[in-house]
Amino acid sequence: MRPPLPRLILTPGEPAGIGPDLAVVLAQSPLAAQLAVVADPDVLMARAALLGLPLHLLPASAAAHVPGSLQVHPVETSAPVNPGHLDPANAGYVLHTLRVAARACLNGDADAMVTAPVHKGVINDAGVPFSGHTEFLAELCGSPLPVMLLAAPKLRVALATTHLPLSAVPAAITAEGLSAVLRILSADLQSKFGIARPRILVCGLNPHAGEGGHLGREEIEVIAPTLQRLRDEGLDLVGPLPADTLFTPRGLAGADAVLAMYHDQGLPVLKSSGFGEAVNITLGLPIIRTSVDHGTALELAGTGRADPGSLKAAVDAAIDLVNRRSAA
Numbered sequence: 001m002r003p004p005l006p007r008l009i010l011t012p013g014e015p016a017g018i019g020p021d022l023a024v025v026l027a028q029s030p031l032a033a034q035l036a037v038v039a040d041p042d043v044l045m046a047r048a049a050l051l052g053l054p055l056h057l058l059p060a061s062a063a064a065h066v067p068g069s070l071q072v073h074p075v076e077t078s079a080p081v082n083p084g085h086l087d088p089a090n091a092g093y094v095l096h097t098l099r100v101a102a103r104a105c106l107n108g109d110a111d112a113m114v115t116a117p118v119h120k121g122v123i124n125d126a127g128v129p130f131s132g133h134t135e136f137l138a139e140l141c142g143s144p145l146p147v148m149l150l151a152a153p154k155l156r157v158a159l160a161t162t163h164l165p166l167s168a169v170p171a172a173i174t175a176e177g178l179s180a181v182l183r184i185l186s187a188d189l190q191s192k193f194g195i196a197r198p199r200i201l202v203c204g205l206n207p208h209a210g211e212g213g214h215l216g217r218e219e220i221e222v223i224a225p226t227l228q229r230l231r232d233e234g235l236d237l238v239g240p241l242p243a244d245t246l247f248t249p250r251g252l253a254g255a256d257a258v259l260a261m262y263h264d265q266g267l268p269v270l271k272s273s274g275f276g277e278a279v280n281i282t283l284g285l286p287i288i289r290t291s292v293d294h295g296t297a298l299e300l301a302g303t304g305r306a307d308p309g310s311l312k313a314a315v316d317a318a319i320d321l322v323n324r325r326s327a328a
Contacts (some may be wrong), residue, residue: 003135003192005032005033005064006032006033006034006111006112006194006318006319006322006323007033007034007036007062007109007111007112008031008034008035008036008109008110008113008114008234008315008318008319008322009035009036009037009038009073009100009105009110009113009114010023010026010035010036010037010038010101010102010113010114010115010116010155010212010315011038011039011045011097011098011113011114011115011116012037012038012039012044012097012116012117013099013116013119013296014086014090014092014094014117014118014119014122014282014296015039015043015077015081015090015094015116015120015136015140016082016083016084016086016087016090016296016297016298016301017116017117017119017295017296017297017298017301018116018117018297018298018300018301018306019116019117019296020039020043020044020047020241021047021051021300021301021302021304021306022116022137022292022306022308023037023039023044023047023070023116024044024047024051024053024070025051025053025303025306025308026056026102026308026311026312026315027053027055027065027067027068027069027070028053028054028067028068028069028162028263028310029067030065030310031065031304031315031319032319033064033065033315033318033319033322034062034064034065034071035065035070035071036060036070036071036073036110037071037072037183038073038075038097038100038157039069039072039073039074039075039097040075040076040077040081041057041074041082042072042076042077043077044057044070044072044082044104045055045321046324047083047301047302049085050302050304051170051228051304052304053301054059054068054258055068055069055070056068056069056070057069057070057071057072058070058071059071059072060072060073060074062220073100075093075096075097075100076090076093077090077296078090078093078205080321080322083298083301083302084298084301084302084314086119086121086122086298087122087126088122088123088125088126088263089126090122091099091122091123091125091126091128092126092128094118094123095123095128095130095136098101098118098133098136098137098140098282099140101113101115102137102141102289103140103141103236104143105287105288105289106286108289111288111318111322111325112287112288112290112318112319112321112322113169113287113289113290113318114143114152114289114290114291114311114314114315114318115133115289115290115291115292115314116211116291116311117227117291117292117295117296117297118132118133118296118297119295119298120132120163123235123243125183126146128214129161131162132163133164133280133282133289134146134148134162134163134282135162135163137207137282137285137289138285139280139286140147141263141286141287142286143284143285144182145176145177145181145184145284146282146283146284146285147159147181147184147188147282147283147284148162148164148280148282148283149185149188149280149281149282149283150266150267150270150271150278150280150293151278151279151281151317152270152273152274152277152279152282152286153277154206154267154273154274155270155273155274156189156256156257156258157257157258157260157263157267157269157270158181158185158257158258158259158260158266158283159172159259159261159263159266159267160172160177160178160181160259160261160262161173161261161262161263162258163263164262164263164290166262166264169174169205169261169262170205170218173205173218173222173223174222174260175222175225175226176246178222178223178226179226179229179230180316181216181259182200182202182226182230182237182281182302183235184260184284185200185257185259185283186198186200186236186319188283189256189326192281192283192288192321192324192325193324194305195232195256198236198238198256198257199234199236199238199254199256200235200236200238200242200255200256200257200258200259201237201238201239201241201246201251201252201255201259201260202223202237202240202244202258202259203226203239203240203242203243203246203258203259203260203261203266204218204223204239204240204241204243204266205218205219205221205223205239205240205261205262206218206219206259206301207242207244208242208244208276209239209241209242209243209315211241217256219240224237224239226242227239227240238255239259239293241266243266244256247266249270257294259327265300270293271293273294273326275277275293275294275310276293276294276307276310277293277309277310278293278310279291279292279293279310279313279317280292280293280314280319281316288318288321288322288325290300290315290321292310292311292314292316293310293312294310
């Protein structure tokens with residue numbers, strides 16, 4: 001008997017960006033999943049018309065995906081959508097689509113959620129404090145510590161801190177926080193990716209991993225002692241390592257993932273090697289959530305020039321994670 005198809009729920013993100021374009025393009029291809037989209041049907045149809053692509057909207061159901069169609073959980077925007085032009089009035093719409101999708105996963109009505117890009121700035125301009133999908137979904141799910149992992153075909157990079165100003169990072173690198181992140185990362189690499197004993201390389205915070213304390217003492221006082229305590233628990237950790245030499249073919253040999261101390265320490269390297277193929281996966285949640293590795297690309301909205309590669313990769317990753325969980 002064949003296993004049931006994974007049930008995916010997609011949020012197209014900022015309606016003035018390329019998220020609706022990507023949803024329409026994704027709809028044209030076969031998928032080994034059921035797919036429902038939480039969106040304004042009028043936005044999807046208008047974007048399909050701009051792209052010159054066929055689109056048939058259906059009520060959300062348990063049916064398999066049919067190319068050229070989308071199952072829709074309808075949510076109306078608050079203001080008309082003009083591709084490429086942000087409107088803070090639609091910030092509430094964006095957040096509501098995320099709530100609907102997350103609740104579907106929490107309630108067991110969907111197996112995983114896939115997110116297209118949101119625009120953090122316009123949501124904050126609307127008066128809603130918002131630092132990103134990762135933190136927002138963690139709050140919705142009641143998860144105290146989400147961990148951001150980006151996975152490309154040949155590299156996985158997780159973050160010890162996420163969307164913080166650079167000036168706030170050193171104080172955020174604590175023994176307690178670092179221990180929690182590494183335990184989640186190691187456990188989810190085992191449970192979600194099937195890696196029996198993950199080998200994780202850990203970056204230092206400072207240049208040259210502190211140069212023996214001459215360029216900073218976080219490695220000596222916080223990072224190295226924390227890694228040793230976790231090794232004593234059985235985790236396979238290497239570091240702290242200088243980030244400028246860690247991200248080389250020789251440095252990465254045998255590693256299952258890298259933990260970077262802050263957003264722009266690890267993600268530029270990953271995106272330079274796998275942009276358009278990388279997937280953002282939120283660890284530490286009770287649900288499966290994958291996302292694209294790029295932003296809203298307002299200048300491409302409605303032009304037909306948006307690359308759907310990362311969204312397709314996010315969908316494929318969600319399907320794989322659901323199937324792994326089912327098999328386990």
